[in-house]
Every structure is written in structure tokens, then in C-alpha cells.
Amino acid sequence: MINATGLSKTFKGGDVAVKNVTMSVRPGEIVGFLGPNGAGKTTTMRMLTTLLRPTSGTATVAGHDLLGDPARVRRHIGYVSQSGGVSPSVPLGEELHLQAMLYGLSRAEASARTAEVLAMLDLTGMESRPGGTLSGGQRRRVDIAFALPHRPALLFLDEPTTGLDPQSRANLWDHIRRLRAEDGVTVFLTTHYLDEADALCDRLLIIDHGEIVATGSPAELKAGGRTLDQAFLDLTGRSLREEAAL
Amino acid sequence: MVRDTWLLFRHNLRATLRQKAGLIFGAIQPLFFLVLFGPIFATIGSWETLVPGLIIQLGLMSTGMAGFGVVFEKRSGALERLRVTPASRLALLLGRVLTNAVQLILQVVLLVAVGYALGLRAPVAGLLAGLALVVVLGASLAALSYAIALTMNEQLFAPVMGTAVIPLVLLSGAFLPMSMAPGWLDALSYVSPFRHVLEALRELFGGHYFTGTVVAGVAVTVVFAVISLTVGTRVFNRASA
Ligand SMILES: Nc1ncnc2c1ncn2[C@@H]1O[C@H](COP(=O)(O)OP(=O)(O)OP(=O)(O)O)[C@@H](O)[C@H]1O
Ligand SMILES: [Mg+2]
Numbered sequence: 259m260i261n262a263t264g265l266s267k268t269f270k271g272g273d274v275a276v277k278n279v280t281m282s283v284r285p286g287e288i289v290g291f292l293g294p295n296g297a298g299k300t301t302t303m304r305m306l307t308t309l310l311r312p313t314s315g316t317a318t319v320a321g322h323d324l325l326g327d328p329a330r331v332r333r334h335i336g337y338v339s340q341s342g343g344v345s346p347s348v349p350l351g352e353e354l355h356l357q358a359m360l361y362g363l364s365r366a367e368a369s370a371r372t373a374e375v376l377a378m379l380d381l382t383g384m385e386s387r388p389g390g391t392l393s394g395g396q397r398r399r400v401d402i403a404f405a406l407p408h409r410p411a412l413l414f415l416d417e418p419t420t421g422l423d424p425q426s427r428a429n430l431w432d433h434i435r436r437l438r439a440e441d442g443v444t445v446f447l448t449t450h451y452l453d454e455a456d457a458l459c460d461r462l463l464i465i466d467h468g469e470i471v472a473t474g475s476p477a478e479l480k481a482g483g484r485t486l487d488q489a490f491l492d493l494t495g496r497s498l499r500e501e502a503a504l
Numbered sequence: 505m506v507r508d509t510w511l512l513f514r515h516n517l518r519a520t521l522r523q524k525a526g527l528i529f530g531a532i533q534p535l536f537f538l539v540l541f542g543p544i545f546a547t548i549g550s551w552e553t554l555v556p557g558l559i560i561q562l563g564l565m566s567t568g569m570a571g572f573g574v575v576f577e578k579r580s581g582a583l584e585r586l587r588v589t590p591a592s593r594l595a596l597l598l599g600r601v602l603t604n605a606v607q608l609i610l611q612v613v614l615l616v617a618v619g620y621a622l623g624l625r626a627p628v629a630g631l632l633a634g635l636a637l638v639v640v641l642g643a644s645l646a647a648l649s650y651a652i653a654l655t656m657n658e659q660l661f662a663p664v665m666g667t668a669v670i671p672l673v674l675l676s677g678a679f680l681p682m683s684m685a686p687g688w689l690d691a692l693s694y695v696s697p698f699r700h701v702l703e704a705l706r707e708l709f710g711g712h713y714f715t716g717t718v719v720a721g722v723a724v725t726v727v728f729a730v731i732s733l734t735v736g737t738r739v740f741n742r743a744s745a
Contacts, residue, residue, distance in 0.1 A: 332590040343585030360589040
């Protein structure tokens with residue numbers, strides 16, 4: 259579903275954010291992308307979602323060439339950015355409807371799907387609320403709703419559960435699992451929460467200073483009686499708990 | 505592309521209409537010039553000279569600052585969210601530019617209507633041709649404004665554009681015709697594309713359609729439109745915007 263080879267990004271000013279990342283994600287997998295702050299997770303995701311042009315490297319995303327056919331890639335993926343994208347003054351039903359139509363749904367489909375997605379994320383009844391009046395956790399769920407109207411085959415979630423209360427977080431895990439079980443959606447997500455990575459992901463990729471330093475299932479990374487936290491510490495020199503507290 | 509543009513245009517227009525106070529102030533501002541400055545000007549010149557000047561001033565001020573809207577969208581992350589949809593990049597630009605064009609049409613129509621009440625007399629054909637010219641010019645400037653807003657440091661956009669527009673307005677001869685200016689200033693003003701457009705506008709309001717001045721104004725507008733839309737599309741296309 260994702261096949262990246264040698265992806266690198268050097269920002270203007272010489273800051274190398276991602277170095278030679280080669281990775282793959284199989285259809286139907288839920289893969290966690292872990293790493294300390296500034297490791298290059300968001301940068302990698304923005305490259306894979308067509309938002310940022312890699313300095314070098316190539317990738318096939320959702321069956322299409324990232325550089326050669328970005329428009330096709332966009333059609334098949336959903337992306338929730340780390341900082342979200344809710345307009346403060348637009349009623350969210352209206353904005354979600356627009357988003358659905360830009361994804362190619364007809365007016366009627368867009369209306370149906372808007373209601374469906376809002377219900378799925380426990381946001382029914384909030385259609386007329388402008389984004390600016392929502393709580394942080396509600397806004398986060400709206401961000402996720404924006405990525406779903408076109409039933410993407412591949413979902414990129416950059417810290418989707420940051421700022422959610424435990425109940426909402428557990429609900430979101432359920433939603434993610436259900437998306438995979440019912441629609442076969444592949445999920446690539448970042449998180450700073452160890453329990454989340456452990457409970458939700460089939461496989462983890464750990465990135466540090468722009469380079470992939472480990473990959474494996476949570477069980478594999480915990481081999482030898484280490485906790486995931488210890489494994490993370492060994493690999494990156496920093497504790498996951500420390501990260502989560504940031 | 506056409507569908508995406510239409511969707512985004514409707515969405516942006518609705519968002520603009522929601523800001524009723526902003527709309528009202530935007531419409532009232534140029535009327536102040538007409539009502540409080542016009543009568544003074546009328547003692548030395550004609551309404552057919554003044555109103556085109558105010559239209560150009562209005563067009564430059566309102567569409568020049570259009571980019572400000574996209575700064576907010578960039579900050580809220582909404583722009584990036586739109587950029588991961590398959591919507592055409594040109595549509596992301598045109599959907600906004602068309603909204604600015606509609607806003608400008610409404611402002612110009614209001615200005616001309618009040619101008620008529622005060623004594624402006626211009627042939628309908630001239631008014632319509634002038635409106636078309638100004639709308640193309642304004643839409644192009646809006647496109648350029650978006651490109652600048654996305655390229656430049658966001659904090660600097662408002663002060664820099666706000667400052668850049670002032671010499672452009674003055675050099676176009678919006679308040680007093682440049683024929684009254686000393687030689688060096690007159691010469692300098694030819695550099696501003698807007699002077700040519702304004703002079704064409706004045707000819708059109710005067711009922712002269714096929715003059716060299718009108719041709720020059722149209723030509724300058726077309727060239728400006730091509731350049732602005734090219735730059736605008738390129739910036740919206742670029743991955744980092
Ligand atoms: N637009 C940019 N210009 C310059 N440097 C950037 C830019 N975006 C990110 N960086 C740098 O690239 C590196 C990787 O950043 P990135 O956002 O990918 O980290 P991350 O792994 O997502 O971190 P976090 O856990 O804090 O979200 C950092 O050093 C960051 O400062
Ligand atoms: Mg990040």
C-alpha cells in the first residue's frame with residue numbers, strides 16, 4: 259500500500275529532516291510510526307501525502323506513483339495533519355459537505371456521507387457549529403471526519419489521539435479497527451503513546467534523527483522481556499513516557 | 505476543474521457573505537471618497553474623470569489585500585486539508601479569485617450608482633466595458649496577492665502589501681490625472697500598469713471606445729492577467745505552499 263525508497267527531505271537552510279527512508283506498508287495493516295519530537299515523522303507523512311516534495315527518493319502510495327501522479331494518490335488517501343485543519347468560522351456540516359464533494363461525491367452522496375461520518379465520530383447534531391466553538395477533542399474528531407468522506411483505502415493519521423479524553427481515545431481505536439475490519443482500510447499513524455502503539459498497531463516503525471532505526475511488531479520489539487518503553491529508549495536514547503509528557 | 509472551481513467559489517462566497525460587517529464597510533469606504541472628496545474635485549474636473557479613479561483605487565485596495573484571507577486558511581490548516589483532496593490546484597486559486605471578482609463587481613456597481621446620483625453621466629456601453637476591464641484587472645491582482653501571501657512571511661504580508669498599494673494608486677492618477685504632475689512624476693507613472701488601465705477607463709466613461717489609449721489599457725490588462733494567473737497557479741501548485 260506504501261512502498262517508499264530512499265525518501266529524503268532537506269529543508270532550506272540545510273536542515274536534514276528525513277534521511278533515506280525506505281519502508282513499506284502492506285494492505286490492511288495498521289502501522290505505527292514512532293519517534294522522538296523532531297525525528298521526521300510529520301515530514302515523512304507530508305511527503306507521502308503529496309504535500310511536500312521529497313528532495314530525493316520515490317514512493318508508490320495507494321498504487322500510484324507519488325511524484326508522477328499525485329492527483330490519483332490524493333483520490334485514494336485520507337490525511338489528518340498533526341495540527342488539524344478546521345476553519346474557525348465555517349459551520350462544520352457545510353465544510354464537511356464541501357470536502358466530500360471535492361473528493362468527487364455527488365451532492366446527495368456527500369450529504370449522506372457527511373451525516374454518516376459525523377455519526378461515526380459522535381458529532382451528530384453539531385453540523386451548524388462553527389469550528390471555532392468546538393472543544394479541542396471535538397475539533398480533533400472533526401479533523402478525522404474530514405479525512406473519511408471518500409472511504410480512502412489508506413489513512414494517514416498524524417497524532418490523531420493527542421488531546422482526546424480516554425473515552426474518546428478508546429472510541430477512536432474502535433473506529434480505526436472497524437475501518438480496517440469492514441472496509442479493509444490500511445492505516446499509517448504516528449503516536450507518542452506507548453499503550454496506543456501496543457494495543458492498536460500490527461507493526462511499528464521507529465524513526466530517529468530522520469532515519470528508520472527499527473521495525474517490527476510490538477511483540478518483536480518487546481522481545482527479551484523489554485517493555486516497549488525500554489525498547490524505544492534503547493533505540494533512540496529517549497523515553498516514550500518523556501515524549502508523551504511533552 | 506470547473507466543478508471544483510464552482511464548489512470552492514460558492515463556498516468562499518458564502519463565507520464572505522457571512523461576514524456582513526466586513527461587506528458593509530468594504531462597500532461604504534469608497535463612497536466616502538465619492539461623497540466627501542467628489543464635490544471638491546468636481547470644481548476642477550468632471551465626475552467622468554473622478555469615478556474611474558475611485559474605481560481603480562477601490563479595485564487595487566480590495567483585491568490587493570485579498571491574499572490576507574489565505575493567510576488565515578494557511579494558519580488554521582484548512583488550506584493544507586484542501587490540498588490533500590484531488591481538487592485541481594488551479595481551482596483552489598480560481599475559487600477564491602472569482603469570489604473577489606464578484607465582490608468587486610458589487611462594489612463598483614454601487615459606486616457608479618451613487619456617482620450617477622451625484623452627476624456622473626456615462627454611456628452604458630462604456631460603463632459595461634469599463635466594468636469588464638476592472639474586474640479582469642482586480643481578479644488578476646487578487647491572484648497575485650494570493651501568490652505573495654503564500655510566499656511571503658505572513659506577518660509581513662499586510663504591512664508590505666498595504667504599503668505597496670499606495671504608490672500604485674497614486675501613480676495611476678486615481679485622485680488627480682497625471683497630466684497635472686511634474687514631468688518626472690508623469691514619466692515614472694507610466695511604469696505602473698494601472699495608469700494605462702485607468703486612462704482607458706476614463707476614455708470608456710467618456711464614450712470613446714476605439715482609441716489608442718483604450719487599446720493600450722486592454723493590452724496591459726491582458727498581459728497583467730496572464731502573468732498574475734501564471735504566478736498564482738505556480739505557487740498553488742508548488743508542494744510547499
Ligand atoms: N518547514 C520546515 N522548515 C524547516 N525545518 C523544518 C520544517 N518542518 C520541519 N522541520 C524540521 O524537520 C525536523 C523534523 O520535523 P517533523 O515535524 O517531521 O518531526 P516529528 O517527528 O513530526 O516531531 P513531533 O513529534 O514533534 O511532531 C525537525 O528538526 C523540524 O524542526
Ligand atoms: Mg510531527
